[in-house]
Amino acid sequence: MSSEAYPKVYLYRRVVQAKLYIDEHFSEKLDLDAISDEAYFSKYHFLRLFKKIYGKTPYQYLMSVRMDRAKILLEQGNSVSEVCFLVGHDSLTSFTGLFKRKTGLSPSQFQKQHQVRKADQAQTPLKYVPNCFAEFNGWTENSNFEEVQD
């Protein structure tokens, strides 16, 4: 079946383009109404199709992208206030509250947890590798990997 033949291909392309636009511009002040206008002539129809495809409204999806990106930026060692503004939030208090509601941890607790895990992976990497793979690769005979730590 040709890609042009499947159901309402032009609608899918518009909604996917809107989703990719959010993925790229999540840190900006996005006018989701404008995205709807750009993507499809009926805002109601656009919102319905977006939610059917992604299980979230465009606004809920934007919030989830910001949350996912915040986790990555925290893991990379950025400060909580930097991350807050880098992902497009204006208020540190509301960002911290939202982050805790979504993950169960404050941003700083999340960052600390990641740092502990990362340090553990660097110091004792064999804990994370099934032994069969480690033995096949000869890693069990040379389990001191300290020279590769930062």
Next chain:
Amino acid sequence: MIARLSHASIYVLDQESAYDFYVNKLGFKVHTDAPMGPDMRWLTITPPEQPDLEITLMPIKAGLMYDQETADALTTLVKKGTFGFGVFECKDIYATYEELKAKGVEFKKEPTEEFYGVEALFKDDSGNWFSLSQKKEAPQS
């Protein structure tokens, strides 16, 4: 009794490029990224909604597992697209197909109606191919 799959491996030609493909294009999450010496790295990823299935991005390197001749043969086979490693499910195959195509993912087969649902086939950056599928909804009882 075997209960479940926890780890699977994909042979890749370049681990860093595979990281970019699976994480930045497919949206997989990094589970473990552990240094295993100066030029080795244990890198596992998980499908976005399956955090407990670790897929190892295994570079093809001669060593204890296999010799240089085997590594060369394996590299050739991967490049030729010999291996189909599995089936990834998605909720909406048409949207997923359009998104991955927009990100430059190469498809061997466009979404096609099959008796069990809709299926497409795509290749990773090494040449391995996968089925992308959306199961047919079970009839209401």
